[in-house]
Amino acid sequence: MKSNTDKKTLARLQSKEAVLLFIFIGVFVLMSVLSPTTFLTWRNLQSMAFQLPELGIFAIAMMVVIVSGGMNLSITYTAALSSIIGGLVLSKMTAAGIGPGPTILAGIATFFVVGLACGALNGVIVADIGIAPMLATLGTSTLFEGICLNITKGGAISGFPDAFLWFGNATILGVPFPMIVFVVVVAAAYFLMERSPFGFKIYMIGCNPTVTSYSGVNVKKNLHRVYLFSALLCAIAGILMSSRYNSAKESYGSSYMMQSISAAVLGGTDISGGYGRIFGTVLAVMIIQVISSGLNILGVNRFIINVIMGGILILVLTINFISSGRKANAK
Amino acid sequence: MKVAQRLKQSRELGILLILVVVSIVITLVAPAFFSIENLFDILKSNVVLAIMAIGMLPVILTGGIDVSVSSMVAAVTIIVGKFLMNVSGNIFLAFLVGCLSGTIMGLINGLLVAKLKIPPIVATLGTMSIILGVSLYYTNGNWITGLPKNFIDFGRITIGSFYRQGEEMIGFPIQLLFLILVAVLTWFILRHTLVGRGIYAVGGNRVSAERVGYNVDRITIFLYAYEGFIVGLAGVVHTSIMRQVDPNAFNGFEMQVISAVVLGGASSLGGYGSVSGTLVGVALFSVINNGLILMHIPTFWQKIVVGIVLIASIGFDVTQKRYRESHNTKVDIEEA
């Protein structure tokens, strides 16, 4: 019995999340040692805590879809479209002299409605029509971008009520509000994906949709839901972004698309579906954030930081490949 | 009879038909569309897209994808720009350097996909991030201007100037030659070499391809390297058109390239597609873009149209395939 427990502990230590946790601690300590006066300050920690939630939420939006055996290349444009239409409501209502209370309420509702509509469209195309998710969402991302541009004519939507800026910029007891949102999102995603029947089905679908469907699970319905959930997260990220920028534009956050795939994969999500843990993705986002902030503080060129991010992605996959090959050989 | 049947099944012809219809509609609304100036303008502004789409075609044929093309072509323009400024103004050497650097980058993609079994989209995302980072670091995002005069003159060469527009003679831009070269070369490889047939075979059925003896890894490496080579060429051609280098000129360009190839009928399921189809796809893409401008419809509509056409064309394919599969005869029913 005792040896069994030991084995379990050992297995836990060797799990991908444990490795990621050690990497995170290592990177964090390294940055703190290299730059104790700047990195390890309240100010820097707070600034990281403002930046991290957007990537973090996008990464989870990407990860849940990848787990279902899909891919969502439209996350940033889903966020942009909901920001732009939501922003339009905010600015028009403000201009019409309606008070901030109803304006923000209506605005935020619009964010969610538009986001969910985008997700519904993705779900229909992937689940009902049956187009490969990568191409389907490539198509919808182009579509969403086009609609964004059509509304903004290439410009930005601004003129939000001041109170709206609170979402992206406020702190509560020194903790940035976006961070609080992120923690809630992580908790919700964890319970939904790893503890609820819905999440269980999504993991099974990601592994083998045929068997799961033959087991009486409505695969289409659950795929619809996962794309809706992903889109909902995008809308939340959109709210934080447009509040932080005090405007909405189609190009905001477009660099998050690639980074969120990196974060998901780095966090141990199997790109072909079926595996991946929320905690792993969160750790990967934290690692990415610490590395990029830390290198930034150290005066490393921001472009070189991109290079390092790409290098990490390929390195992780190479290590995965080599270790899986070794396991196969050991058999 | 057989020919007619074959044509009816040809996707290329279908897309060509759409192209013709779209062109007629645009011409009716905006007669300026069907002028030689405008057509040449479309040609020159889309020749790089066309070259790169042809490079992407073999990748899509095998069911792969390459999102690093935009960063690769940007890197090539920078390398070639710096080479022309600092090393030699020799045009031939510039092409050599461009194609070589493109091939090396493509080779790396190929090795990552074939040897390390990294899914194409992830592998090329990684290389994209690296290449883009290095390029921007090296140039700091600054433009390279003041390229040697002989290179600029080279880019202005036109062939067969036959049409007078005010003071200027209009002819085929020299860049068109490279497009023709790439199209013919790719067509030849795909049609007349074993590796080309292997590309179709891998896309059609990877397991069968292995069973009949194709070396799938080698084919994969080849096609990514070849794509890199073409992207290298496209980089030099682009530089010769723009006469300067903007490291950010290609942001988001990979989506256009992929869309054009898929619009051109290359199957997302792999194993179907042709150079001619891709060219028609690029033409459709460019004509829609140009027509929207001429019809005074905001260009932003272009993305909406492309997105819808993309989804509709793939959706049609997929639905048809599923219909056929569900209506297969499984049992030979005895008729009593």
Add this chain to the structure above:
Amino acid sequence: MQFCHAVFLAHFVYLNVLLCAFTVPENRVTLPLQIKNLIIDTQERTPMNPNAFLQISHVSKTFPGVKALQDISLEINRGEIHALIGENGAGKSTLIKILSGVYQPDPGAEISIDGKRCSQITPLLALKKGIVVIYQDFSLFPNESVAENIAITTDIEKGTKFLSWKKIRSTAKAALDRLGVELDLDAPLGTLSVAKQQLVAIARALTFDAKLLIMDEPTSALSKSEVELLFRIMRTLRESGISILFISHKLDEVMAISDRFSILRDGKYLGTFGGDELDNDILISLMVGRKIEYTIYQKHNRANAGKVLELKDFNKAGNFKNISFHLNKGEILGITGLVGAGRTEILKAIYGINHQDTGQLFLDGRKITITSAEDAVRHGIAYMPENRLSEGLVLRKTMADNITVTVVDRLKTKSKLIDRTKQKELVDKWIHELNIKPPYPDMSASKLSGGNQQRVVLAKWLAVNPKVLLVDEPTNGIDIGAKAEIHKLLRDLAESGISIILVSSELSEILAIADRILVMRRGKIAGEFDGATATQEEIMNKAILGVKQPVTA
């Protein structure tokens, strides 16, 4: 043409000599234990039958837990059509895989090709010796032309860098000419019917200089006229000296075309017979006439228990026709028939994943409509698919996950999350109840043995507490001991009130546990038998012979 042929043959002989020269020393190096055998054999190499192209003896194959083949001996003559027959699981496909080099036989096997001993066959060697297998999926490329599909392999073999389409077309044309068929060389393969695609696969085999063509169920997807065309071509090939070994379930066709038959039963060789030596009756009794090794369970007439499920006039084009039957409460209804008779299709139709064109379904006397697996499960109908590896289990997931998947919605806590305690209890209960070994819920399903995998599939369905259990070939590919245990499980379930439809091609299995038996033939119900009194011979007769209107009980 004739000349060309001669050159082909001369070339081939040369190649063979060369190859044997290469293979012998190689064997010496890699398999020192067999040297002795080899030398003895070379000394007394005179083949017993000079006309034999392929001779095998003492071929056995053991998989963990299963003896797939035991001491098989077989001769295939030059230019003969040789049928290999036997029930599912008799070892036919294992034998094919040994002949084509995919599997290696157990030590002690003797195989000679063209009179020469080959102590080891690799896929490459088999191909170079002219043994070509046409698998059921053909391994062709649907988007490419007929010509390319036929001829490209010669270029791959030679490593030609630049192709000549003229040559490809002429090679393809020559191969098709040898078959005596005409196909549009430029048509994309995918536009051809299955029968024509098969001709393309055969033509491709000819470009390999095939001496022995092995065909796995070549007629399974063909119509009657297409079968006749295929037979004509098989005879043409025979005339040109090519041997054909083919597997079939359709005994009437086997008798129509083959020169000789060999019969396998339970991995054992029963003998080879001349085409005119056998008639249906003898063949059937040979194939099925084994001592049934399964426990025969007590059968019940459940007609009074009431109908649980009833199908009225189910039709689906290309699947089944005029299907009406009912299932009584607590009974095991066996459905048997040859492969391709439409048994699986009808099961899938009931389960909602192969929806019928017309037909009504009644559950407990109420008319219901099922258009998806979800509907079926909601109505208490469960389905154990034939292919547990691709349809029954998520192999990469754990045993616990696989058992949970059907009932996860019933394991919710108040907060709508999965109740892990309940889940653990459920999984432990079924592992214990079905005696799944090893009893580790966290073990990946891929690591279990076939019998235990099947128990996991059963567990996930029993967990939903179904009214009706549809079971498709539940003991396919699992060893005898495990089969008997599955039989007992199914029988116990029926006793506990679950109604079961069991599809199986193994007659002894049906006879061991089914209360009532339906026989299907070519998409229709051919007969009904009482499980207590039916015999293998009469069932087999129905499966092969006449189609009558279903007996209404």
